[in-house]
Amino acid sequence: MNYCSVCGNPVTLAIPQGDDRERHICNHCDTIHYQNPRIITGCLVTHDKQILLCKRAIEPRKHFWTLPAGFMENGETTEEGAIRETWEEAKATVKSEGLYQIFNLPHINQVYFFYRASFLNPQSSTPLFAAGPESLEVELFSPENLPWDQLAFPVIKQTLLDYLGDREQGHFPVRDQKININALLQQNTNAQN
Amino acid sequence: MNYCSVCGNPVTLAIPQGDDRERHICNHCDTIHYQNPRIITGCLVTHDKQILLCKRAIEPRKHFWTLPAGFMENGETTEEGAIRETWEEAKATVKSEGLYQIFNLPHINQVYFFYRASFLNPQSSTPLFAAGPESLEVELFSPENLPWDQLAFPVIKQTLLDYLGDREQGHFPVRDQKININALLQQNTNAQN
Ligand SMILES: [Zn+2]
Numbered sequence: 001m002n003y004c005s006v007c008g009n010p011v012t013l014a015i016p017q018g019d020d021r022e023r024h025i026c027n028h029c030d031t032i033h034y035q036n037p038r039i040i041t042g043c044l045v046t047h048d049k050q051i052l053l054c055k056r057a058i059e060p061r062k063h064f065w066t067l068p069a070g071f072m073e074n075g076e077t078t079e080e081g082a083i084r085e086t087w088e089e090a091k092a093t094v095k096s097e098g099l100y101q102i103f104n105l106p107h108i109n110q111v112y113f114f115y116r117a118s119f120l121n122p123q124s125s126t127p128l129f130a131a132g133p134e135s136l137e138v139e140l141f142s143p144e145n146l147p148w149d150q151l152a153f154p155v156i157k158q159t160l161l162d163y164l165g166d167r168e169q170g171h172f173p174v175r176d177q178k179i180n181i182n183a184l185l186q187q188n189t190n191a192q193n
Numbered sequence: 194m195n196y197c198s199v200c201g202n203p204v205t206l207a208i209p210q211g212d213d214r215e216r217h218i219c220n221h222c223d224t225i226h227y228q229n230p231r232i233i234t235g236c237l238v239t240h241d242k243q244i245l246l247c248k249r250a251i252e253p254r255k256h257f258w259t260l261p262a263g264f265m266e267n268g269e270t271t272e273e274g275a276i277r278e279t280w281e282e283a284k285a286t287v288k289s290e291g292l293y294q295i296f297n298l299p300h301i302n303q304v305y306f307f308y309r310a311s312f313l314n315p316q317s318s319t320p321l322f323a324a325g326p327e328s329l330e331v332e333l334f335s336p337e338n339l340p341w342d343q344l345a346f347p348v349i350k351q352t353l354l355d356y357l358g359d360r361e362q363g364h365f366p367v368r369d370q371k372i373n374i375n376a377l378l379q380q381n382t383n384a385q386n
C-alpha cells in the first residue's frame with residue numbers, strides 16, 4: 001500500500017496512538033488503513049465413499065489437485081461461500097453437511113474453512129460435476145486412488161488425511177488447526193537431503 | 194474506496210473479465226482491489242462457573258457488556274488473536290480450551306470466532322483481570338447475575354445462551370451459526386409495537 005484509498009495522498013507507516021503495531025496512515029485525511037487476514041472457504045464433497053477434487057487451471061500450483069475453495073466474498077456466509085466456490089470450480093450443486101475444518105495459515109494471513117458436503121441431486125440426469133474456468137479437470141477419487149503426490153496445498157492433504165481417519169471412526173469433529181510452515185519447510189529440507 | 198492504493202490514481206467500479214461482481218479497478222496500473230470479510234476473535238473465559246465480561250469504553254455500544262474480542266491481525270492465528278484480545282481488553286492471561294463458536298454476520302461482512310478459555314494462573318497473587326484501555330470495567334458474572342439487558346451484541350447473547358445450555362449437557366460442540374439481521378430487526382419492531 002502506497003496511497004490512501006480514501007483521498008489519494010501518499011500513506012506512511014507508523015504506530016497510531018494507542019496501538020502497538022505499524023499501520024498505513026494517511027496524514028492528509030487521518031485514515032488508518034488496517035490489513036487483516038482473509039478467509040478461504042470450500043467443500044469436501046463426497047459421493048459413494050469417493051471424494052471430489054479439482055485439478056487447478058491457474059497458478060499457484062497449476063496442474064495440482066485441490067478441494068474446491070476460494071476467497072470468501074462480502075455479503076455471504078462461510079458456508080454459502082463454500083457452496084458457491086464448489087459451483088464455480090467444479091460445477092457441482094452441493095448441500096453442506098456442516099463445518100469440518102478450520103486452518104490457520106498465519107505466515108500468509110489466511111484462514112481456511114472446509115465444509116463437508118454432498119451432491120444436492122445425486123440422481124440428476126445432468127452431470128454431477130464438470131470443470132469450471134479455474135479447473136482443468138474435476139474427478140471423484142476413491143480413497144485408494146487419491147493423488148497424494150499431486151495435491152496442491154498442505155491444507156488439502158491434511159483435510160483428506162483427517163477425513164479418512166474420521167470416517168473410520170464414524171464421526172467428524174470440527175477441527176481447528178494451524179499449518180506450521182517452519183515444520184513443513186524443515187520436512188522438505190530433510191526430504192531433499 | 195476512491196483511489197488506487199498501489200498507484201494513487203482514481204479507481205472505477207466494474208466487473209472484471211471472468212468475474213461476476215463489481216470490484217474497484219485501477220485502469221492505470223490494472224490492479225483489482227478485492228474487499229473481503231474480516232474476522233473478529235475473542236474468548237469466553239470462565240472461572241468457578243463465572244463468566245468474564247467487559248463493559249465497553251468505546252463505541253459502538255459503549256457502556257454495554259461484551260466478551261473480550263477484536264479484529265484478528267495479520268501474522269497470528271484465530272486462537273492467538275483471541276488470547277491477545279483478552280489480554281488487551283481484560284488484562285487477563287488465559288489459555289484456550291478450544292474453538293467454540295463461529296458466527297457469520299454477512300450484513301456487515303464479519304466472521305466471529307469465540308474460544309472457551311480459563312485463566313492461565315488462577316492462583317496468582319496478582320489480579321486475574323483489570324480494565325484495559327477499551328474497557329470501563331471487567332467483571333466475573335455468575336450465570337444468575339448475567340446482565341442480559343446490557344449485552345453489546347447479538348453474538349454475545351447467543352454465545353452466553355449456548356454456553357449455559359452446553360454446560361448443563363456437559364459438552365461443548367463447535368457451533369457455526371449465522372446472525373440473521375432481518376429476523377432480529379423484526380423482533381425489535383415487534384417489541385416496540
Ligand atoms: Zn487519505
Ligand SMILES: [Zn+2]
Nearest residue numbers: 197200219222
Ligand atoms: Zn493503480
